[in-house]
Amino acid sequence: MAGKVALLLWAQTLGLAGAQTTQLLVEPPWRPAVPWDRVTLTCQGLGTTGATTWYRDGQRWWLEGPDHFTVTESGSYECDRPGxxxxxxxMGPLCPIGPLVLQxxxxxxxxxxxxxxxxQCRWDLLVTEVRFYRGNKELIKTLPRTELSLSPLHLHHSGRYRCRVWVNSGVSGGWQESALVTVTVHEVLLSGVSVSAQPPGGQVALGDCLVxxxxxxxxxxxxSFTWHRGGSGTLLGTGxxxxxxxxxxxxxxxxxCRVSxxxxxxxxVPLNVTVLVPVANVTITPGPLSHQVHAGDPVTLRCLVQVGSAPVTFTWLHNGQEVARGPVMELGKISVEHSGTYQCMATNELGQDGHRVFRAxxxxxxxEVTPDSRWVTAVAVNVGRTLLFLFLLLAVIGGCHCWHHWAARTPQDRTPPEEGAVQDPHVMGTEQTGVHACAGFALIEE
Known part of the structure; x- marks a missing residue:
C-alpha cells in the first residue's frame, strides 16, 4: 500500500441553521474512506450545476466546475453555488497507514x-475473526467483515471505537488493529417532526403538482428545514x-424533512410518494394483428397494459362498437358473424378524486372466421339430397298428369277393337305404350 493516498472525509453538516444551504455530500457515505474506495464529492445547492466554484485548503481551486468529482488528493474541500x-x-487528511479501518x-x-x-480490511487478506472495542473494553467477537450495530443510538454510545482482526496470510499473519474513530451522539431536543402532503396520501398524477x-x-x-429523499442525503430544498x-x-x-x-x-418519519402513471402500450393477445380462425373454434382475447397505475378498466370494441368489459373476452365457439376488427381500450383515473382520466x-x-370443412361437406350432401327429392317429386307429378290424361278419354276411344278388325300396328303400339307408361307412373305414385 506504499505510495497510496487515502482520505478521511467528514462532512460537518450538523450546522444547518442560518442562511447557508449549500452542502457537500460524500459517496460512499463513510468515514474514513478506505484506500480502495473511489470517493465522490457532490455539491448540493441553488443555482446552475455548471457554475460551481471549488476551494481546496481555503484557496480557489476550480472555477465554474461541475457539481461533483472523484477525490484524488487530500485536503480540505468547500464548494460555492450562486444563491x-x-x-x-x-476534510480529507491521510487515512491511517495499514490494511484495516473502522468506518x-x-x-x-x-x-x-x-x-x-x-x-473493513484489504481484499487480499484472509480474516478468521473480528473484534470490536470501545476504548479498551471489548464489545463483541464476530465473523469476518461483520458490522457492529449501535441501534438505536443513545448518548452513552459516544466514545472512541476500534476493531481488531486475526489474519491468516503467511508472514503478515497475526492480529491487525484499526485506528481509533470517534463516535459522537447528539441529543435530540426537537420532537414531533412530521411530513404531510397535498394531495393527501402522497399519491399524485404524472405532471401534477405535489406540495x-x-x-x-x-x-x-x-x-431551519432541509428536504431529502431516501437514504442518499441529497438536498432537495430548504424551508x-x-x-x-x-x-x-x-x-x-x-x-x-430534517429540522435544526x-x-x-x-x-x-419518511413519507412515501407514489407518482401515478397514465395507461400506455396496450396490446391484445393472441397475435399477430391479423388472425384467421375456423368457425366453431373457441377464441379468447386478452388485453395487456405495459405501463399504467392501477386501477385500470378495460373496454372491448368490435368494429368500433362496445361489446364487453374486463381484461379477458371469451368469444366461445365463434361463427362468421364474429369476423371484424377488435380493439381494447384501457382507462385509469388519476389525481385527487380521479379528476384526470387517461385512455389508451x-x-x-x-x-377472419372461415367456414369449417366439415360444414362445407354437410352442405354439399344436403344439396344433393334436395336435388334428388325434387327430381322424384317432378317424376311423380308428371306420372299423375299422364294418368289423368288417359283416364279422361271417352269410352269409345278406350273400346277394344272388334274381333277380326285390322288395326294399324303403329297406332296400337303407341296407345299400349302410353298406357303402360302411365301405369308405370301410377305405380311410382302408389
Missing part, C-alpha cells in the same frame, strides 16, 4: 438513529414546504 453560498468544509456513517449521528460500524409540508410539535426557534411543480415518473420514493434549531437536529387504445386485431 446559496459556501458549503461547510469536508462510521459520514453524517451527524442523532439519538435514536439506526447506525452500524464497519470493520410537502414539514411540521414540528415541540422545539424552539429559529428553525418548511417542498413544492414539486410537475412530478415525473422518477419522483416516486420516500421523502423526509442550531444545537440539535430532528428528522421526520390497442392496435386493431383483424379476426
Amino acid at each position: 446559496s453560498g459556501l458549503s461547510p468544509p469536508v 462510521v456513517p459520514a453524517r451527524p449521528l442523532m439519538e435514536g438513529d439506526t447506525v452500524k460500524l464497519r470493520c 410537502l409540508s414539514c411540521a414540528v410539535a415541540a422545539g424552539t426557534g429559529p428553525l 418548511p414546504n417542498l413544492e414539486l411543480r410537475r412530478v415525473g415518473d422518477n419522483d416516486s420514493g420516500q421523502y423526509h 434549531d442550531g444545537d440539535s437536529v430532528a428528522e421526520s 387504445l390497442s392496435p386493431e386485431l383483424a379476426l
